Amino acid sequence: MIPLSSADTDTTEEVVVDEGRQALLDAIRGELGEAVVADHLVPGQDLWVRVASDAWGTTAEYLRERQRFRFFSWSSVIDWKPSPWGRSQTASVDDAPDSPLAEVPEMQHGVTGGDTRFQVIGRVHNLGTQLGVTLKADVPDDTMTVDSWVSTYAGADWHEREAWEMFGVNYAGHPGLRNLYLPGDFEGNPMRKDFPLLSRLVKPWPGIVDVEPMPENETGGDA
């Protein structure tokens, strides 16, 4: 672990190899082979690994049992679809709830790429080496189902329940997918990008006054 004080950042820029994380990445690649779709390593900071959808459960199992990643940090879902309601704050087109953006920008999939709208994301941690890894996997658009982590990490239970109600992603093998935060009769998946934030649609955000009249931003809404 490299502290981020200014004296040390210079040296890390010269030595771009992060031995611990590189060794971990090689081990994961060696074990999972084709199932590792993409990876992203920022030396001294972090490691991302994207695995195939059907390897989501086995990756966690492998990391816990063979690589001693005993600590489960969190897991969630990212909806990569740009909001059809615009950014709600900087764009003028999204004042009315019935006027979605004329052209919705293309999906961008972050540092490890992706093919589907939803990706599951999770993070586990190794206390021995003090390395953490962020895992990602595509959620198939048709089945919307990935393996559950509950049998590997008991703590994934609540995290997956939350992701299930907020994004509508199913976890195969989860002991009881029921609402965690939302009332039982709630309709829709509020964290999806196309689920409108109604309070923002019926009334423009008053904070807009604070951010708009900057000199270099007078043309507005480029963001």
Place this chain on the structure above:
Amino acid sequence: MTAISDRRQMAYIANQAADARVNLELEAEGMTLNIGPQHPATHGTLRIVVRLDGEQVIEADPVMGYMHRGYEKLAEVRTYPQVTTLVNRIDWLGSFANEVPFILACERLMEVEAPPRAQWIRTIFHELGRIANVTLFLGDLGVQLGAITPVFLAFRDREYILNQIEAATGGRFHPNFDRIGGLKDDLPAGWIAETKVALDKIREFCNTLEDLLMGNEIFQSRTRGVGVIPADVGLAYGLTGANIRASGVDWDLRRDNPVGLPYDQVDWKVWTHPDGDSFARCWLRMQEVRESCNIVEQLLDTIPGGPIMAKVPRVIKVPEGEAYVATENPLGMMSYYVVSQGGLEPFRVKIRSASFSNMSIAPWLLKGVYMPDVITILASLYFILGDIDR
């Protein structure tokens, strides 16, 4: 005369019948009991549905969401500086600590580093937040066991720390003081000396409470050996902070991964306890308050001069990318996973709050314990509702 004795007899029979009905219910399928959402032991609006067999819990199911505010969704329609106002309200007793990891994640994406003075002051407030937060926990603990005095002491002495936070930031509970690239303001004159006085008050409070509470026989008999969490189970449930250190896991992000906070410049110790029971968790928090006092004192002595803001643009646009930063907050590990697509607002913010994971062990932990122990176990796990519901 006869009428009264008749009525008494009727009441007696009715009571007997009611008792018999209760007994019958207990033997048949157990009793379902709602703790909360307004129970004092739940610090807000957590509801726990327990199924009881006599005094023993068969099954406990925490029901949340009474205070869910959807911060992850709200963050998507706010600019980065506005998000810090939101995240202040997650763990409302140690608010400043909530801002730090989010700001650090943004700084990592923008490749900005706060000047040393700002890093020092950040760490000081991070620790003052911990002191204010855990002090209240220690007082509250007594109340849940029927001891009223500690909470008065806690509220009295916590005020010294809150006064210091208010003097520098203007906010007692929600400082909203951290900025991308540094801090809002520098420290006011005379603040350092005053803070040292406040720290002495907290040390005194810890000593008093150690005599009053930790050494108390009733307290010990109700917490020792109760609610034992083995280290491996705790890690699988994602327990962090004092809860996992009380199970003998020597892991503190302040020491092991001090991202942008100068904990490595200070001489301090990570406390652990091998027992993993309620007492260990309480005892450990008390030692951590003392340790925090030491950390703050050393930081106050070594605080460097210089600016408190790095050079950042007036309108903050965060470049495309993803960053994950975790810090050791009063309740445990708090982290933010920030996804930016180059706009004024984050594309997605995943907030990993400590209490959420700390509480997720409750169904496992409460199984089989006796009803009065439910309260002490919940108290010792120490959660803040805003930190569970986000």
